[in-house]
Amino acid sequence: MKDKSKEGRNLSPSPLEKYFQRYNEKNLLPLHMPGHQRKAEMGTALPYAYDYTEVEDLDNLHAPEGVLQEAMNRTAAYYGCSDCFYLVNGSSSGLQAGIFTLLEEGDEVVVARNCHRSVFYALSLRKAKIHFLLPEFWEDFSCFGSVSLKEVERLLREFPKSKALIFTSPSYEGVVSDVEAIARLCHENGLALLVDEAHGAHFSPKKGASFPVSAISLGADLVVQSPHKTLCSLTQSAWILGNGERYSREKLSFYLSVFQTTSPSYPLMLSLEKATTFLEREGEALFSHWKKVMKSFREQARTLSYFSFLWEKEEACFAMDFSKIFLRALGIPKLRLGKDLAKLLREDYGIESEMHSGENLLLMTGPFISEEELDRLFLALKDIERRFGEEKGKPLRSKLLSSALYQISVADNSLQISEGLKEGEELSLCDGEGRICLEYLSLYPPGIPLLFPGEKLTRGKIQGIEALEREGIELQYSRHRQGERGKLIFQKDKGNV
Secondary structure (H helix, E strand, O other), rough: OOOHOOOHHHHHHHHHHHHHHHHHHOOOOOOOOOOOOOOHHHOOOOOOHOOOOHHHHOOOOOOOOOOHHHHHHHHHHHOOOEEEEEOHHHHHHHHHHHHHHHOOOOEEEEEEEEOOOOHHHHHHHHHEEEEEOOOOOOOOOEOOOOHHHHHHHHHHHHHOOEEEEEOOOOOOOEOOHHHHHHHHHHHEEEEOOEEEOOOOOOOEOOOOOOOEEHHHHHOOOEEEEOHHHHHOOOOEEEEEOOOOOOHHHHHHHHHHHOOOOOOOOOHHHHHHHHHHHHHHHHHHHHHHHHHHHHHHHHHHOOOOOOOEEEHHHHHOOOOEEOOEEEEEEEEOOOOOHHHHHHHHHHHHHHHOEEEEOEEEEEEOOOOOHHHHHHHHHHHHHHHHHHHHOHHHHHHHHHHHHHHHHHHHOOOOEEEEEOOOOOEEEEEEEEOOOOOEEEEEEOEEEOOEEEEEEOOOOOHHHHHHHHHHHOOOOOOOEEOOOOOOEEEEOOOHHHHHO
């Protein structure tokens, strides 16, 4: 079958690429960084030809007035917002700069429990007092659903001094929340809204398009996106979008210079500009094809007997990003864990997955995905059923891991994360019951903390951690590397417990 997604694609250079080409045609002698000086001897595998430093003609990301500012203005115009800043240290740097822009030291903030760890790192540095917002937990998929508007309303009443709300939409799994209603509620209560939309750079600036509407068009004040995740920029490139008057552009620009390198990568910035050009020239047409291909795969997937997909819960959330394939095997004991399914797909079918977590597996598609590629995935899953499926009966479903993850995830209602490197002592989980933990414990990916420095270790959390480790789920400890599994660093002084 012919890949229709490649028909009519405009491969002509983007505006910034044309500018760089004209610059290179000047044949200037580059007596400046970088050391390779764009010599042809370096080969073509890496983008040496466009690897510059901040000379006069090439603008400066930290004080843009020329071609880089023009490029960022085009991105802002596409999304219909007032500001766009390129990020060369990933979405993490944008989230951190956004948090420091919206909050002063010691401020109160409402934060969704399933935010990325970079959010919590910044909040700990800001010494913010966190009020946790717990989205609905879907036990049958061990993941969080949409942020509840009623829960937001309750927390804003309970903690009226909060300065901002931070949550993730879409989630890593593809769950979307009602950003428009939540933004309206925040603004009515005097809060700013920061949305981690790292996985939603393909979301539309207007209603009626193939994908959900971007948070920046729905009233969010600051939105961070990673075009490298779902569009076509290079890994580590991202941007932060801003709209309205609830943040200081001057402060945001300053904190971006704090959290980003002073030697920004021009190949990364060029890839961001090319992502914008891609959106302008053919984004919606290609997205429409993407949606059609994914719809066809969904119809095929309905014929599978031993796999369950997250989109089956679509009615239980506000919306869902159909580009994600989040699944788990049912009734196949050998594939009960996502890591086992990932290994089988990789070794026997040549298919590499994005992430496994507990019983789940996440596969991500992109705007250039073809029907042939998804047919290959479907046939692989069909063959796995033929090879490993038991006689058809009631699917086996274990709630052990879901229960364990939920027990750990339910944090205290409010928390001030302590410095993650305070001196402490290493203890077994059982000996640490009732003690204050001094490190992060995470499932990675996706990088959402299960435990925080400053949080008390309860019996329920101990049972959850032990259950995960018995099942062979790999947990990432932020501090102790040499210790045994099942140990954490705790605060020494019991009198502070």
